[in-house]
Amino acid sequence: MWKPSERASHWLERVKHFMREHITPFEAEYQQWNRKTNHHENWQSWQIHPHVAELKQQAKAEGLWNFFLPDETFGKGLSTSAYAHLAEQMGRSFLAPEIFNCNAPDTGNMEVLHYFGSDKQKKKWLVPLLEGRIRSVFAMTEPAVASSDATNMETRIVADGDDVVIDGCKWWTTGLGHPEAQVAIVMGLSDPEAPRHERHSMVLVPLDTPGVTIERMLPVFSEYDAPYGHGQVRFDQVRVPKENVIQALGAGFAIAQGRLGPGRVHHCMRALGAAELALELLIQRSQERIAFGQPLLQLGDNGSRIARHRMAIDQARLYTLHTAALIDEAGARGAASEIAGIKVVVPNVLQAVVDDAIQIHGGAGLSNDHPLTGLFALARALRLADGPDEVHEATVLRQELRKYTGGAV
Amino acid sequence: MWKPSERASHWLERVKHFMREHITPFEAEYQQWNRKTNHHENWQSWQIHPHVAELKQQAKAEGLWNFFLPDETFGKGLSTSAYAHLAEQMGRSFLAPEIFNCNAPDTGNMEVLHYFGSDKQKKKWLVPLLEGRIRSVFAMTEPAVASSDATNMETRIVADGDDVVIDGCKWWTTGLGHPEAQVAIVMGLSDPEAPRHERHSMVLVPLDTPGVTIERMLPVFSEYDAPYGHGQVRFDQVRVPKENVIQALGAGFAIAQGRLGPGRVHHCMRALGAAELALELLIQRSQERIAFGQPLLQLGDNGSRIARHRMAIDQARLYTLHTAALIDEAGARGAASEIAGIKVVVPNVLQAVVDDAIQIHGGAGLSNDHPLTGLFALARALRLADGPDEVHEATVLRQELRKYTGGAV
Amino acid sequence: MWKPSERASHWLERVKHFMREHITPFEAEYQQWNRKTNHHENWQSWQIHPHVAELKQQAKAEGLWNFFLPDETFGKGLSTSAYAHLAEQMGRSFLAPEIFNCNAPDTGNMEVLHYFGSDKQKKKWLVPLLEGRIRSVFAMTEPAVASSDATNMETRIVADGDDVVIDGCKWWTTGLGHPEAQVAIVMGLSDPEAPRHERHSMVLVPLDTPGVTIERMLPVFSEYDAPYGHGQVRFDQVRVPKENVIQALGAGFAIAQGRLGPGRVHHCMRALGAAELALELLIQRSQERIAFGQPLLQLGDNGSRIARHRMAIDQARLYTLHTAALIDEAGARGAASEIAGIKVVVPNVLQAVVDDAIQIHGGAGLSNDHPLTGLFALARALRLADGPDEVHEATVLRQELRKYTGGAV
């Protein structure tokens, strides 16, 4: 568990090689191009750098593709634990996950379709996603209610003859601004009277369905994260056939639960890759920059901080790998405390490392000359995305108390 | 000291009233207009909202003007302690400091000219600044060296006949993108052989002098802070008459020291105003937003955090007011530990409050629907501007050890 | 406010002088004697070093006596703010407060008697206390209930003819083991049906009253704090005349409130004196001790920590002095947030400084060769005494929310 399996090592080496040869050398040019081309909020005119498609093609041709899917046929047959190491590696680049077709939210959506989709749904949506021809979004968070409590969700999904009709507003729908985004998995309230975890459903909604209006993209620390974006979308009497419902009406929470564990591990491992990158930048700067006749490394408590970040990152990684191993062994249910725990710990570790990396870069760290504010925004957003720290701490507490009282808090 | 003097109270009430009546109601519209008009990095086309000039005119007409200057004639005769309370109030708005002609870096520049400028310099630059007709910048930080150690500065100021010639590159020159910015106080190395604190000089350089090239504006967390901006500017054989030197060649550090104390107090009090604003937003959200059947205030440790922020802000304010009182009584020299201390404490308090305020706002806190990421960028930048935390901690340490060993560390 | 008044300065200098000449030189010998003589839990045989009485006599003769009492006749007419500086100075010694007759809990008890006692009570108890001839205790905390919620108190005080009868058990009754302790102020429940803050009463109970049984002394980190001690005492049908009730039955809470503010300030200022002492020990050790060829001061983040302790102590002191000034101006009611706030902040600052001082002393810091574990026990106990941190944070929160909602939480 504490080191990659042979199979994982094999792919890890290949991914590292591909990144070193093809992605890292392109990254600076890409960022510059992207900033020049897409640095505005008019998502309708966002473009994709042409070399991205070429890189994806090449990665696919080399078999570096769909690692995330445990399935032997469509993915690489990697367990959550095995894939975790690859996710960390990809997390060192803003670009890499997409190149290997391992980017959120498509990965989660593909998992949902793979495990829960009908044959028809698979054919129509899963196949092109697995081939990297289209992109998808996941519409869950709503502006009007505290999404930390998922049962607050107000978007309605109402059966009407052979259709379901969707009404509501979602935001923070990641990837919605992407030119290739074609379909949304929308989660909403289908039966307010049902038992608490049978009230919600997931429906596939093509983005060109009448009544779907993308209202705006939302910035994170003033960045629109183009060409992906985080969108606000209104569903106004949107009608899709019932066959677009995943599994059945009322199955939304059950599906969400199944999707949860591995996705958290992926997110956290990518974040740890980002943390390693930030720590490298911190250390390099601390060695190169001179003040008062010494490298910054020698001044104040800069050295102690590096040591503490190393200890924090190593612990957070082991925690995440341990969680992955628990999931592989017994499913998400047996890892409830850990799946919540890593979601609190890892983004906070990342934020702390990046904050210090910014500090040691001085003014330069605040600008776009370094990737640090981007990494900070990532960390800060991760502390909220998929539930704020506080909700996950409450889960860890609840699991802990279960040892004493049978779970009643 | 712990409460405003009668004189300060008088002006504080008038400033509060003006802000409530004229600035706060305009703030949202202004932000929206500014975002729409100036949200790009082409500073050459940045514009100023026309109502800003009207508000300045009105404030000036009401005598709400130049509070920062202790001088009875040109300012209001307020001590550092007295003005501190006004600075806190203005800090609750991104716009207010300019409306009352109390915005950095003009305030510091005006102080420099008031205390150290020649009559000619005063007439040419101080008068229009005091009248709010032009704006100025302060060019000190350099991209190539660690500015935390000011003696690293490499920009040269070389006497040549009746002129001085300036060569070098500066960045993080705040306000450089402003349409009305007309003059820079440039700090540079005039005599590398002189004793350590007599090597540097300050020179007034009109921005239209041949050889001055504004190369770009630098973003802070992707925001350009238009229409002010933080600029990178190159001085290439820039020639100005010797009479533009402030005081004399070699006097740069002495002037900088004199400028230091009150400026820090102003910055810190404005930051505390911002912290109070962030805490208010945090508390309001925690009371309004409902999850799991309760206001967020009742969940997790949200309540405890509010209490801790209150205790931290109150302490930081007392520390700053105490510093102001020390400066008023005995000058900056007698408050070396405190002037450094508040520069560490206050921005960190602000950052912590804003970080929590973002957290309780969820995704909304990351977007521009709330002023929180702007306040975060302000806090984060303040931890670096005018020296990083670490440099000021070293000063506090040095002052502390002086009690034991006579200062040798 | 931020520096002692002239009157306070006068006494401060005299107290410093007395401590330097008479107490500090005696302290090591005293500690050694005390450890040898009293280091056991049989409080019945605890003794007082004979020189203590001599020092008290001398201090009294020099007029260095009863500073704590604002009264001009019996005390020195010092305000809470003025006395605060003396309390800090005394806090640098475990012995000094008693020498100047300014030791808890006698100070609080004398205040209660001075403000609320009958003439008879004053004559019998206040006079000998002011003269330092006897000592007193305050019995409030109970073992069976959470004392953080004072309304939990279960000890009964029941009127019976001309007497009141007391039944119950108290612990953490400080000073109960002292050979000169003669009387307790006991707080208990007199009318469970009365409005919430009129249910409790305070009664004077001579310790030799039948039914009073001192059961044991309680150690704090294995130290019995001899010859004072923290006792557990049982009241079994203890009968005292009604004239021993302070003010009236039901007045307990009102009296406790009045006693609260200044007492907190005294405690906190003494703790800050202790923190300054610990910081001095930390710095001295960091300069003297050599490892890897350098003084410890130069290693790791030891320097940064010193700076941070300085900033924390200075802020905590200003917070406490500010609280004292508020109390002097408007009474405890107007300083509810601050009185609670300093009770959280100051003991935590002390604990952090002492913890670091122990660390830099290595193993020696854990032993009795230095006063550090004693200071640590003091800090740790202060975080609980007179209400745990959490209760005071809740008060700060409640006061904060009052600004928004009129106080309903």
Place this chain on the structure above:
Amino acid sequence: MWKPSERASHWLERVKHFMREHITPFEAEYQQWNRKTNHHENWQSWQIHPHVAELKQQAKAEGLWNFFLPDETFGKGLSTSAYAHLAEQMGRSFLAPEIFNCNAPDTGNMEVLHYFGSDKQKKKWLVPLLEGRIRSVFAMTEPAVASSDATNMETRIVADGDDVVIDGCKWWTTGLGHPEAQVAIVMGLSDPEAPRHERHSMVLVPLDTPGVTIERMLPVFSEYDAPYGHGQVRFDQVRVPKENVIQALGAGFAIAQGRLGPGRVHHCMRALGAAELALELLIQRSQERIAFGQPLLQLGDNGSRIARHRMAIDQARLYTLHTAALIDEAGARGAASEIAGIKVVVPNVLQAVVDDAIQIHGGAGLSNDHPLTGLFALARALRLADGPDEVHEATVLRQELRKYTGGAV
């Protein structure tokens, strides 16, 4: 790695069962007896509770003995990883390690003799230690120098004919007060001119050798840890035969290095057992104690803290188990960063949990009615024992920088 192997599980269950049946029920009585009998600093009259020998006999008879030694014959053939789980379990009791003959410093001393001792040394000292008939101590730390830098050591070990002669003073020699302590492994400087890591030697010194004077026992937070004790011992021209030198003169550091890794893992796992115990006490109290009408668990941030302790303990355990696995695989050399890292992380986690557990117990937590101050003293001492946090952070830093510069700092 993240869960015990089958072999480890087998022994873990048996150890748990023995502790539950025989040790836990005896613990309170033992503590009380020990406090009554041994609570003084005259180590010469410390006694051992007679039931301790019986329990050891019984454990030995059941084969629950010497788990720590990887050797198949003398120990149980358990790897460091496997034993780690047992160490955690034993760490829940102050008594258990001795009962199973797994108590420090004997474990480390036995390892040294097992791996590096001569046949004669083994016969004379290792055999009775393995049989639990005698006890041993390890004399390394010195009062006069900073032991954080082991090369500071001043005790001399000088060859003289067939003997070596030892001169110097050691302290914090754990177990020196124990009635059965018979031999010390003494580390000292044998050749100040040799290369830095060949200057020191280890010598076996029977405690009854002329010239060995136990000067005193040192308290930790006023507890003497009887009947073990931490002693200060003087070696005054102490003469032992050369055959008492372990391996050879100059081999001291090499032996110490070999002894290091597993010992750290044992210490840390025991500390994690203690942390789990403290967390249990914290949670139980938070559920039972009522204030303001609710269990303490519901008040303030008590719940959040429990969640954070769970996350911290789980991460620290994984970090320690990972370190154990690295040692098992590649020896201590390949785990230098981790061996240092766990030494920083684990004691701090323990201290934080215990501090909060004390807090929630109120005054009771400070007394000896609960084991909490004892656990606190353990945690606090562990942050210094075997090198302070700061030294280990420096090691982590050094290892980290090695990735960049080949190790030069």
